Amino acid sequence: AKTLILAxxxxxxxxxxxxxxxxxxxTWIHGALVFxxxxxxxxxxxxxxxxxxxxxxxxTICVSxxxxxxxxxxxxxxxxxxxxxxxxxxxxxxxxxxxxxHAAVNHAPSPQHQSKVILVLLCLSGALGLMLLPEWGxxxxxxxxxxxxxxxxxxxxxxxxxxxxxxxxxxxxxxxxDVRQGLVTLWFIATCRSKKCAPPKKCPQTExxxxxxxxxxxxxxxxxxxxxxxxxxxxxWTGRRNTRVEDEQDPVPxxxxxxxx
Numbered sequence: 001a002k003t004l005i006l007a008x009x010x011x012x013x014x015x016x017x018x019x020x021x022x023x024x025x026x027t028w029i030h031g032a033l034v035f036x037x038x039x040x041x042x043x044x045x046x047x048x049x050x051x052x053x054x055x056x057x058x059x060t061i062c063v064s065x066x067x068x069x070x071x072x073x074x075x076x077x078x079x080x081x082x083x084x085x086x087x088x089x090x091x092x093x094x095x096x097x098x099x100x101x102h103a104a105v106n107h108a109p110s111p112q113h114q115s116k117v118i119l120v121l122l123c124l125s126g127a128l129g130l131m132l133l134p135e136w137g138x139x140x141x142x143x144x145x146x147x148x149x150x151x152x153x154x155x156x157x158x159x160x161x162x163x164x165x166x167x168x169x170x171x172x173x174x175x176x177x178d179v180r181q182g183l184v185t186l187w188f189i190a191t192c193r194s195k196k197c198a199p200p201k202k203c204p205q206t207e208x209x210x211x212x213x214x215x216x217x218x219x220x221x222x223x224x225x226x227x228x229x230x231x232x233x234x235x236x237w238t239g240r241r242n243t244r245v246e247d248e249q250d251p252v253p254x255x256x257x258x259x260x261x
Contacts, residue, residue: 040085043081043084043085046073046074046077047064050064050065050066050067050070050074051063051064051065052064052065075144078140078143078144079140079144082136082139082140086129086132086133086136090125090129093125094122094125094126097118097121097122097125098122100118101115101118101119101122104118116175117176119175120171120172120175120176123171123175124167124168124171124172127167127171128164128167128168131160131161131163131164131167132160132161132164134153134156134157134160135157135158135160135161137157138153138154138157
């Protein structure tokens with residue numbers, strides 16, 4: 001399903017807007033996605049019909065009990081199932097991406113960018129197919145083989161199956177420049193939001209040219225400095241303004257008497 005979805009959505013991602021066709025529209029893409037998921041969910045139904053849960057010591061395990069009457073049908077199903085869900089999607093996706101890559105190189109307005117994008121998706125689909133190959137190989141071996149596969153091969157297939165989900169981000173970040181730039185942008189946005197930036201100080205708006213603005217600013221600054229009074233001097237004169245010396249405390253009383261005479 002992953003490989004087929006990548007192939008189906010590529011039509012919408014890399015189609016020129018001035019040349020729309022019915023196979024490139026959103027309706028076709030949505031219909032293809034619904035069909036892919038419906039078929040993918042219907043394929044495991046025969047296995048679910050013959051599956052049951054059994055109690056094994058303290059654990060519950062899922063086993064497949066196939067009746068004799070359905071042995072021939074299930075034998076044919078186990079041959080069709082891997083072919084339809086793994087082999088055919090890989091072949092179709094590889095063929096489609098190869099064709100799209102050839103068209104992008106020869107006919108696209110920006111062949112370098114589009115061919116790189118399609119090459120990334122082709123590598124992603126190929127890597128997914130290679131990582132799922134051991135799982136499907138062991139699946140077919142267990143269902144159709146007479147001997148059980150080695151335990152190491154089974155464990156290796158399971159590890160690759162779970163690691164397959166982590167492969168897509170690694171491939172995209174390694175080969176796709178737009179993904180890396182998008183992640184860097186998201187990182188900068190996240191870090192900038194955590195920091196509180198002080199609001200910028202706005203300068204007073206004045207009319208006139210630059211010379212008049214500079215002259216007015218200097219005049220205002222000089223006027224403000226002239227109006228300022230030192231705090232010590234202001235305190236000194238405020239304490240002694242409108243004061244009256246008493247006669248008993250006058251240090252030169254004769255001067256006052258002479259003035260009165």
